[in-house]
Amino acid sequence: xxxxxxxxxxxxxxxxxxxxxxxxxxxxxxxxxxxxxxxxxxxxxxxxxxxxxxxxxxxxxxxxxxxxxxxxxxxxxxxxxxxxxxxxxxxxxxxxxxxxxxxxxxxxxxxxxxxxxxxxxxxxxxxxxxxxxxxxxxxxxxxxxxxxxxxxxxxxxxxxxxxxxxxxxxxxxxxxxxxx
Amino acid sequence: xxxxxxxxxxxxxxxxxxxxxxxxxxxxxxxxxxxxxxxxxxxxxxxxxxxxxxxxxxxxxxxxxxxxxxxxxxxxxxxxxxxxxxxxxxxxxxxxxxxxxxxxxxxxxxxxxxxxxxxxxxxxxxxxxxxxxxxxxxxxxxxxxxxxxxxxxxxxxxxxxxxxxxxxxxxxxxxxxxxxxxxxxxxxxxxxxxxxxxxxxxxxxxxxxxxxxxxxxxxxxxxxxxxxxxxxxxxxxxxxxxxxxxxxxxxxxxxxxxxxxxxxxxxx
Numbered sequence: 001x002x003x004x005x006x007x008x009x010x011x012x013x014x015x016x017x018x019x020x021x022x023x024x025x026x027x028x029x030x031x032x033x034x035x036x037x038x039x040x041x042x043x044x045x046x047x048x049x050x051x052x053x054x055x056x057x058x059x060x061x062x063x064x065x066x067x068x069x070x071x072x073x074x075x076x077x078x079x080x081x082x083x084x085x086x087x088x089x090x091x092x093x094x095x096x097x098x099x100x101x102x103x104x105x106x107x108x109x110x111x112x113x114x115x116x117x118x119x120x121x122x123x124x125x126x127x128x129x130x131x132x133x134x135x136x137x138x139x140x141x142x143x144x145x146x147x148x149x150x151x152x153x154x155x156x157x158x159x160x161x162x163x164x165x166x167x168x169x170x171x172x173x174x175x176x177x178x179x180x
Numbered sequence: 181x182x183x184x185x186x187x188x189x190x191x192x193x194x195x196x197x198x199x200x201x202x203x204x205x206x207x208x209x210x211x212x213x214x215x216x217x218x219x220x221x222x223x224x225x226x227x228x229x230x231x232x233x234x235x236x237x238x239x240x241x242x243x244x245x246x247x248x249x250x251x252x253x254x255x256x257x258x259x260x261x262x263x264x265x266x267x268x269x270x271x272x273x274x275x276x277x278x279x280x281x282x283x284x285x286x287x288x289x290x291x292x293x294x295x296x297x298x299x300x301x302x303x304x305x306x307x308x309x310x311x312x313x314x315x316x317x318x319x320x321x322x323x324x325x326x327x328x329x330x331x332x333x334x335x336x337x338x339x340x341x342x343x344x345x346x347x348x349x350x351x352x353x354x355x356x357x358x359x360x361x362x363x364x365x366x367x368x369x370x371x372x373x374x375x376x377x378x379x380x381x382x383x384x385x386x387x388x389x390x391x392x393x394x395x396x397x398x399x400x401x402x403x404x405x406x407x408x409x410x411x412x413x414x415x416x417x418x419x420x421x422x423x424x425x426x427x428x429x430x431x432x433x434x435x436x437x438x439x440x441x442x443x444x445x446x447x448x
Contacts, residue, residue: 010195010198011198013202014206022209025214028217032217036227047235051239054239054242062246062249062250065250066256076256081269082269104282105286106289106427107276107280107289108270108274115346115347115348137266137270142428147347148349152351153349158426
């Protein structure tokens with residue numbers, strides 16, 4: 001019997017077994033890597049959610065240290081600058097359809113523009129000024145302008161604002177007298 | 181043994197040798213692959229452990245940072261630190277910290293500060309340059325030597341003042357107010373950066389361009405009608421802290437010489 005075919009069969013069989021071993025292990029490694037990648041992704045997603053929740057809880061707990069309401073929190077937070085504080089103070093409890101703009105010019109001149117469709121009555125203007133200026137040093141505010149849509153502007157200037165020594169306790173009449 | 185038998189034996193031996201070699205190579209291959217697979221498993225497990233440890237450390241650090249922030253927040257409220265920080269911010273603004281300069285007006289003030297310290301110019305040239313920078317575009321400026329120091333006169337056209345009514349209607353009162361504020365601003369800025377150059381007085385006027393037609397001619401002539409004029413002449417300009425002075429404070433100190441707006445402003 002010619003031995004060559006048997007030899008060739010053994011060599012071929014060996015190569016086939018090698019290929020099978022290689023393919024089998026390669027497949028197994030790939031599956032292992034994929035399973036690991038999936039597990040990592042799931043873990044990272046879980047950690048991300050946990051981190052976000054923790055950050056929210058921490059922010060809430062930190063904010064609570066600064067005060068019980070949004071305004072107190074901003075007033076007591078040293079990270080909020082003058083413009084940021086004014087934006088919050090001037091935006092609270094606005095009359096319906098009113099728009100407020102806060103800006104700073106010439107480094108120190110912080111101006112507040114409250115625009116309404118119709119002119120605000122004096123008592124509302126006084127209440128608005130009190131609400132804003134009782135929570136911030138009035139020396140920072142250059143002017144508070146009440147703008148009527150397509151109408152005249154009524155501005156309470158700094159020199160008038162500084163006439164009121166205690167904005168929380170001053171009477172409405174005293175504020176109206178000084179500012180309007 | 182016949183040569184044929186010998187050849188068959190050799191072939192048989194070769195076959196067995198190849199078979200053994202094949203089996204050994206397969207066994208070695210499997211061994212190597214198993215070792216590689218174990219290494220990979222260990223490597224992946226180590227990476228998982230490292231990631232978990234890093235995350236746990238990050239959580240610990242974040243928690244420690246948070247606890248410190250909580251204590252700091254409590255202390256900040258007790259110390260009234262927010263107010264102090266804002267006072268510092270306002271002081272930086274008064275000192276014109278370049279980091280806070282955002283608008284064109286703020287950049288202009290910084291430029292004026294540089295010119296005010298420019299010793300390569302003589303006092304009159306410095307004041308002339310400062311007056312140009314302090315006044316709106318299209319203004320006329322004049323620096324006059326006095327017995328002691330200098331006086332500056334600036335005249336700006338009403339049209340040069342930008343009035344942003346924020347959606348409201350611009351009326352004479354707004355123009356009056358802006359003209360007064362513009363005049364106060366020119367005075368304040370000139371003294372803030374020019375007092376050290378011997379500036380003693382500033383006079384500012386606001387003018388409006390009007391077309392005048394004289395009788396008997398068909399041609400219009402441009403004339404400036406003075407609407408407002410004010411003067412500021414402090415006793416010793418260098419003793420004031422002009423940097424902290426606002427335009428509204430200057431409004432209270434300047435002497436109004438002429439105010440045409442007063443006559444045409446409707447009472448609200």
